[in-house]
Amino acid sequence: MRTESPSSINKITRPRMSDILPRERLFHILDHCLERPVTWIHGPGGSGKSTLVASYLDFRKLPSIWYQVDQGDADVATLFHYMRLAARKAAPQRGRPLPLFTPEYQPGAETFARRYFEKLFARLKPPYTLVLDDYHEVGPDSIFHEVVKYAFAEVPQGINIIVMSRTPPPPAMARLRAGKQMSFVGWDELRLTVEETTGIIQLHGRSGEWPEAFGKLHDRIGGWVAGLVLLLERGSVEELEQWLEGKRTQQEIFNYFAEELFNKTDPRIRDLLLKTSFMPAVLPRLAERLSENSDAAVILAELHNHSFFTEKRYDGEVIYRFHPLFREYLINKAETVYDRQHLAQIKASASDLLEESGRIEEAASLCIDTSDWSRLAGLIVRNAPTFLCQGRNRTVIEWVDRLPLPLLQGTPYLLFWSGASLFSSDPVESRSRFKKAFEIFRSQGDETGVFLSWCGVVDATIHTSEYALMPQWIEVLSEVLKEHPRYSSRDIEVRVALNQFNAVAFGLPNHRDINTIREQAFALLCTGEVSDANLFLSAGLHLAIHLIYQGDLARAAVIVDLIREPTKSKGANEFVLMMVKTVEAHYAFATCELEKCLEKAFEVLDLSVKSGIDIWAMHNHGHALAAALAKGDENIAGELTAKMSAGLTDCRRVDKAYYYWLMAWKFALQENFVQTRQFLELALEIGSRIGFVAPETAMMINMAETHLDLGNQREASLCLQKALPRVLSMDSAYLSLIYFLTESYLHMKEGNEPKEIDSLKKAFRLGALHRIENFYFWKPERMTRLCMKALEAGIEVEYVTALIRKRELWPTESPIHIERWPWPLKVYMLGSFRLVKDGKTLAFSGKVQKKPLEILKALIALGGEEKTEGQIADLLWPDSNGDTARNSFKVTLYRLRELVGAEKALQLREGRLFMDRRYFWVDAWAFESLLAQAQMQGEAGEETKAIGLTKNAISLYRGHFVAEDADKPWAVSLRKRLKSRFVLNVVALAGLYRKRNDDSRAMSCYLYGLEVDDLAEEIYQNLMECYLSAGLRAEAIKAFERCKKNLAIGLRVPPSPKTTALYEAALK
Structure with a gap:
């Protein structure tokens, strides 16, 4: 790399004067002037301004940076470049080099300038002086004056700026003048006095x-x-x-x-x-x-x-x-x-x-x-790369614009470097120049030029979000590779390979060779062969996004970790930080780390404000809004919606499409499906125009879902038919998952349960394989219904239950009949008491936990419905007065909440306590719920379904309701009812089996009933009848003897006449 040239030394080096008359009169004036941050010295050429300031600094022994302003400073990147060199020379041990004014900073020039000069002045040890000589060299309309104005505004105590110019301050400085931040030395002060004239004559002898x-x-x-x-x-x-x-x-x-x-x-x-x-x-x-x-x-x-x-x-x-x-x-x-x-x-x-x-x-x-x-x-061709690295794109363009048009259009490398210079400020013209350069290079057989300009076209096309143009350039590359089968260097080969991936991933993700191209890009990034830091980061960004849309989150994580590496060093480039954090936010959304998504997105937005780099702002507002919608945080979503809406005018088309997509999702969550459709139409219109295939396909699937929500099954089916070829050709687990979920929804609407289950299996199989737990257009209620269906059908139970827990999919109406539902709390009351939290049985010991658990049991016995503090206190502390009982209740409730660890599960509102059934599964409730469903199916003529539901209910009844609390008044009524229903349904179920001539199952059913309740004489009677019907007289006699014995021990009563009559019939 070239060392700093004498030009830069001259531009930032103070002149050394010899035989100078010290002008003490003016030195005193300057002493007074420096009480203000800025001193403006103006007078005609030859009035001794530079000599005055140089001698003043020498005589007052003031350290300084001397900056020689010239016409090149009209490109303010030149100012920042040379001031960076000056700062390094002035304070070589103080921190990292100041930033260059590269294109990403240029939209926020004010913010950049303020922070730049703040950092510059922080490196200078007071007293210190910054001198700007020949300020008049820059025209009055240049942005240079605005930038310098920010420097004047940031001057701290102990630092002074002295400006020498042939003219007074330009209009941009009017406020500083009015605010008395400037001192002035004009021609009247600069004129030689008679004494000074005499001194100079004497100095010359x-x-x-x-x-x-x-x-x-x-x-x-x-x-x-x-x-x-x-x-x-x-x-x-x-x-x-x-x-x-x-x-x-x-x-x-x-x-x-x-x-x-x-x-x-x-x-x-x-x-x-x-x-x-x-x-x-x-x-x-x-x-x-x-x-x-x-x-x-x-x-x-x-x-x-x-x-x-x-x-x-x-x-x-x-x-x-x-x-x-x-x-x-x-x-x-x-x-x-x-x-x-x-x-x-x-x-x-x-x-x-x-x-x-x-x-x-x-x-x-x-x-x-x-x-x-x-x-x-x-000169331009030889030096443009260096100038672009310094952010001095404008200087290169100004030179290029001076050239005769035929020379420019006939010189491919001029077209190439002018295209590179325009990349940030005018990407459409940039692409046009890269294209013209490519055509000339190709006609000349310049292999290096051909490949570099092709990469330029791809980069500019991505920058303009015109992905629809990619297919033609992908095909052009195929032709060029036949013309030039060997690369001139490995660097060119790497650059082409990564740009080929970018082109395919964004513009043609269903390309026949996408897997090969992707694997090559993945390998290049992982093996460290990419020496160009910008290329490494941009390719990593694009590959991570592509892998996320593929649903390949594991490999996306590898790439995110790779591109995160350059940001770990202290003082990492802000643009790089923002790019990496943007990818991290997107990845966190995909992996359902929603808090982290918000954190990373807000970090980017904070950096955007501090640095003035706004290219990632709209996109990260979008990522944050997506996370807020997925979380169900309406407050944050509302704030972010307003901010995105305010930035809609000046944003890129891809960001505008993103905004419309998110707005459609927002309205879908509000069940305003007409607005949902309208915003999806806007998003799809832009999406189809720019050709960003993967998100556009996701939007098409979302449109199908919206049509279903609106009751338009035919339109929904057409949308899915249109999306399916894309989904299949892209081989994307992510897109396939949301496609099959929506297809399942369609079949549910059609009443086709077998197809509904089949689509659900395909969807959740992909989800389980790739651990997909979040996606755009996530609707908690719909996903809850789908997960319920999946668990009922036994589909990917482990994955589905994990998904329910992570996304807190607690249905409005508790699916109490689904024991496999991952309830936060499961309470077993039939038989011995057991409390299971998040799949783990809690162990209790001592009397400390007895009373809190009694509140829980009592609430369950009372149906979990609202009960006043007084009602519960009277039940549990009948011997205490009102205030004492209520205080005991409050303390015990607190301990119960601590015990279960889910405050929302037990809610106290206006003195009324109730259980939120979304958080609880109770076997007693499930038992009654299943029996109710069985009855409905039986009345509907669905006998087989009724039998299955009854069997499931009976299997839950493993003992009588809270046997250890049989004497509690709150337990008696429910225990009696449940016992009665158990016996009744055991008898009824066995009766259905007998009706079907299935005595074996009937006997098993009776015997299970007796295992649970060996005092249920009605079950003994029906069992004996079944044995007799089957000719098993000896078994009937054994059943009677068992009945007689248990009744005598348990109830101290003999068998009823009916039971005895059956026994006598067995003896005959």
Whole structure:
């Protein structure tokens, strides 16, 4: 890499003066001026501004950065580039280099400038002075003044800015002037006093040569330093007095004196002066080559020593600068001394030497002055890469715009680099120039140019979100690879491979070779072969997004980790940070880490405000809104919707489509399906135009779902038919999952349960395989219904239950009949009491937990419905007075909530406690729910379904309701009812089996009933009848004996006459 050129040294190096008269009068004025942050010194050329400030800094021993403003600073990236070098030189040990004003920062120039100067000033140890010399060189309409204004606004205590200009401050500084942040030193203060004039004459050793006419000459010159110095150099005053009798301008006076001096100078020195005047800053070694004068270094040193309008700077190498007035005179003089051809040769040689020494802007300026377009074209091609790295795109474009159109359009590398320069500011024109360059390169057989310009077209197309153009360029690459089967370098091969993936992933994800192309990109990123950091990050971003849409979250995680690596170092580039955090937000959404998605998105938005980089802002508002919608956080969603809506006018089309898609989702969650359809139509219109295939396909599936919500099954079916070929060709687990879920919804609407189940199996199989737990258009109620259906059918139970828990899919109407539902809390009350939390049985010991659990049991016995504090207190603390009972209730409820760990499960509202059934599965409730469903199916003639439901209900009854609390008043009624229903349904179910001549099942049913309740005489009776019917007399007798024994022990009663009669029948 090229080291910093003498040009940059000259631009940020303070002049060194010799034989200078210290102007104490002005020094005191400056002392006073520096009480304000900014001092503006303005006066005509030659009024001694630079000399004054340089000598002031020397005499006051003030450290400084001296910045030489020139026309190139109209591209403010130049200012930031050179100020970065100056800061590094001034404070080499203080932090990372200041940022370059690269294209991503340019839309937020104000924010960038404020932060830049804040960082710059933080590195400078007060007292410190920043000097801006020749400020007038930049035109009044340039953004340069706005940027410098922000520097003025950020000046801290102990730091001062001194500006030297031929003009007063431009209009951009009006507020600073009004706010009294500026001090001014004008021409009235800069004029030499008589005493100062005398001091300068004495300094030149001429005090004895000036007669009484000196006073008149001083008045005529008007205190102008340059005029006085020239007068002193000329030597004769008589002729001068006569010449000054007429009214003369300062420029006329200067030219007169300069001409006199020039004509008296040695011809070899004159030739050196004229030729080197085309260099704004003169290096002795270059002056020697340009003038072919081996004494150039000595001559320049003598000119400086004699104060011959030549200032000297030094920073590793001596550099000389002619005073601007003197240089202007010399350039005009050269135009008259040399003929046109010789002059052109001098300027061409000077341009080449300037470029060789790294002074590119000066070389380009000379080419433009002489209309040497071919030389300028070569300079641009050679130096554009460096300038673009520095963010100086505008400078390159300004040079290119100077070229004749035929030269530009016929030079492919000019088209290429101008395309690269326009990439951020005008990506459409950028793509056009890359395209023209590609066509010429291809016709010329320039392999490197062909591949680089093809990559440029792809990059610009992605930047403009015009993915629909990709297929043609993918095909073009196939043709080019046949023409150039071997790459000229591995770097070119890597770049093409990654851009080929980008083109295919965004514009043609169903390409026949997508898997091969993707694997190649994945391997290149993982093996560290991508040396270009920008290419690595952009390819990683695109690959991660592609893998997310593929549903390949495991490999997406690998890429996210890879591109995160460059951000781990302290002070990582803000643009890189924002890009990586954007991918992290998208990945977090895909993996259902919704809080993390919000966190990363808000970090990007915060960085956007701080840095002024807004390219990722709209997209991250979208990611944050998506996370809020998936979480069901209406407050955050509302705020983000407003922010996205406000940014809709100036955003990219892909961001606009994203906004409409999210708005459709928002309205779908509100069940405003007409608005949902309208926003989806807007999103699809943009999506189809730009050709971003994967999201567009997802939107098509969402539109099918919306039609189903609106009752339009035919339109829904057509949407799915249109989406299916895309889904299949892209082989995307993500798209396939949402397709099959929607197809299942369609079959449910059609009443086709077998097809509904089949689609559900396909969907959840993919979800389980790829651990997909979130997607756009997630609707909790619909997913809850689908998960219920899946568990009823035994589909991917582990995955579905995990999904329910993670997404908290608690249905409005509790599916109490589905024991496999992943209830946060499962309470077993039939038989021995058991409390299961998140699949784990809680162990209880001691009396501390007895009363809290009793509240829970009592609430269940009372149906979980609202009960007042007083009602529960009376049941559990019947012997305590009202206040004591209620206080005991509050303390015990608190302990119960601590025990179950789910505050929402037990809610206390306005003194009324109830159980939220979405959080509880209770076997007693499930038992009754299943029996109710069985009855409904039986009444509907669905006997088989009724039998299945009854069997499931009976299997839940593993003992009588809270047997250990049989004496509790709150338990008696429900225990009696449940026991009765159990016996009744055991008998009924066995009766149905007998009706079907299935005595074996009937006997098993009776026996299970007796295992649970060995005192149920009705079951004994029916069992004995079944045995007798089957001819099993001995079994009937055993059943009677068991009945007689258990009744005697348990109830101390004999068997009923009916039971005895059955026994007697068995004996016969």
